[in-house]
Amino acid sequence: MEASVSWSWLFLLALVSKIFFSQLRKLNLKFPPGPKPWPIIGNLNLINGPLPHQSLHKLSQTYGPIMQLKFGSYPVVVASTAEMAKQFLKTHDHVFASRPRTAAGKYITYNYLNITWSPHGPYWRQGRKIFLSELFSSKRLESFAYIRVEEIRSFISRLCALSEKPVMLKEHLSRLTLSVMSRCVMGKEYFREPEFQRSVMRIEEFQEMLDEVFLLNGVFNIGDWIPWLDFLDLQGYVKRMKALTKKSEPFYDYVLDEHKAKSEGVKDYVAKDMVDSLLQLVDDPDLEVKLTNDSVKAFIQDLIAGGTDTSATTLEWAMSELIKQPDHIKRATEELDRVIGRDRWVEEKDIPQLPYIDAIMKETMRKHPVVVLLPPHLALDDCNVGGFDIRRGTRVFINTWSIGRDPSVWDAPEEFNPERFLGNKAIDVKGQSFELLPFGSGRRMCPGYSLGLKMIGSCLANMLHGFNWKLPENMKVEDLGMEEACGLVTHRKFPLVAVTEPRLPIHLY
Numbered sequence: 001m002e003a004s005v006s007w008s009w010l011f012l013l014a015l016v017s018k019i020f021f022s023q024l025r026k027l028n029l030k031f032p033p034g035p036k037p038w039p040i041i042g043n044l045n046l047i048n049g050p051l052p053h054q055s056l057h058k059l060s061q062t063y064g065p066i067m068q069l070k071f072g073s074y075p076v077v078v079a080s081t082a083e084m085a086k087q088f089l090k091t092h093d094h095v096f097a098s099r100p101r102t103a104a105g106k107y108i109t110y111n112y113l114n115i116t117w118s119p120h121g122p123y124w125r126q127g128r129k130i131f132l133s134e135l136f137s138s139k140r141l142e143s144f145a146y147i148r149v150e151e152i153r154s155f156i157s158r159l160c161a162l163s164e165k166p167v168m169l170k171e172h173l174s175r176l177t178l179s180v181m182s183r184c185v186m187g188k189e190y191f192r193e194p195e196f197q198r199s200v201m202r203i204e205e206f207q208e209m210l211d212e213v214f215l216l217n218g219v220f221n222i223g224d225w226i227p228w229l230d231f232l233d234l235q236g237y238v239k240r241m242k243a244l245t246k247k248s249e250p251f252y253d254y255v256l257d258e259h260k261a262k263s264e265g266v267k268d269y270v271a272k273d274m275v276d277s278l279l280q281l282v283d284d285p286d287l288e289v290k291l292t293n294d295s296v297k298a299f300i301q302d303l304i305a306g307g308t309d310t311s312a313t314t315l316e317w318a319m320s321e322l323i324k325q326p327d328h329i330k331r332a333t334e335e336l337d338r339v340i341g342r343d344r345w346v347e348e349k350d351i352p353q354l355p356y357i358d359a360i361m362k363e364t365m366r367k368h369p370v371v372v373l374l375p376p377h378l379a380l381d382d383c384n385v386g387g388f389d390i391r392r393g394t395r396v397f398i399n400t401w402s403i404g405r406d407p408s409v410w411d412a413p414e415e416f417n418p419e420r421f422l423g424n425k426a427i428d429v430k431g432q433s434f435e436l437l438p439f440g441s442g443r444r445m446c447p448g449y450s451l452g453l454k455m456i457g458s459c460l461a462n463m464l465h466g467f468n469w470k471l472p473e474n475m476k477v478e479d480l481g482m483e484e485a486c487g488l489v490t491h492r493k494f495p496l497v498a499v500t501e502p503r504l505p506i507h508l509y
Helices: 002-028 052-063 082-091 103-107 122-135 138-143 145-161 169-186 194-199 203-218 227-232 237-263 274-281 293-324 326-339 348-353 355-367 449-466
Strands: 066-071 074-079 383-385 388-390 395-398 467-470 497-502
Touching: 052 066, 052 074, 074 082, 082 383, 082 395, 103 237, 122 274, 122 293, 138 145, 138 449, 145 169, 145 348, 145 449, 145 497, 169 203, 169 274, 169 293, 169 449, 203 237, 203 293, 237 274, 237 293, 274 293, 293 326, 293 355, 293 449, 293 467, 326 355, 326 449, 348 355, 348 449, 355 449, 449 467
Parallel strands: 074 395
Antiparallel strands: 066 074, 383 388, 467 497
């Protein structure tokens, strides 16, 4: 009995010592500066309004390029400069390579089965490898080049048919990017088939579904930050996420069933599109982690959503800035006339010879990054970054909106000035220049960035080559606002309405 009591006291003493030394170590840690949190909500009260990236930018003006806050129950670190982004995305990339668990990842992506939200581990590594080697390889992208050409020509023809009339540009850009991604990923545009529209979904419904995907992936859901309130679903976001998944299921089931029927019984069937390639990997015994039909659905969602709204939104921001400053359009068309001439359209192979078009793209991505806060990274271990201690489990946000407005890097950062990139090829958008991170960097960088660059560059060049652009007669340049509306993707608050006029020989259209 005495021995039993002695062991109990030893165990209690060890536990108390562990807690004491843990607290002592915590007192000796140097955390990034930041505001004092309130009980329960932490610093969520400081996220004012619908644009959290701007609230965080203002806070960084007070607390510096790396700051620590508390959102509900979790510590959050925000990096607001290129150097701090480099620390997280390159120097310590292996520590911050995971994602926190969120309601969006659970309910929208089949319990974290896509690439965006899946946590670091064998499944994510395997999925990333599939995306890079199977779906976005140079050979694969080149095999789909004809699709991009055909759809951009159709887009140009539609604009020509509407010339001299006000058009809401984003609608046409979204149709273009959705058409390209539908054909690349699924082999065809299902939305053009009457039977599909009658029995499954109309294109308007699918676009609404994509808009909801981006919105719900980007919201600040209280349950993600204060877990013990999650069951209440105070904002109704979880209910909307479940409804979204239920609505999308018939679409994905239809696509998978048709692809399976097409290849069933065919010996050595050759994949025609990305869904074919993914289905061939389901139940592949050589894979480290088994892929399921739900994995394929989650990957399809990643591919379609990631390749549509992001490109269309970037192009809309670019045209907004150019219409506001027509001198940039004049310089771009002079380059196009000199390099391309007026007897043909711009081809993808021409883009490297169009430095001003490239500069416009980069400047748009600097001033109007589509993803203003890169999806949150999760610290897998304790780490020291920039002389500050970051604890395991900390959520890390990279504020690309702040980085693009850093006056120590960019002269007159609020101005739209493509000339700043001319002759400065050292700054690229492929994850190596931390001053410009439209696709992120490191292990969690967007795997489809090469396709996005091809789409944006080719479409922008042909839009400027093919048309003169102006605002409707009842609108002045100074009336064209640049307000933002935030979700996972940052759109214009008010869509751009523009008028086009063909500038090439009419037979080209």
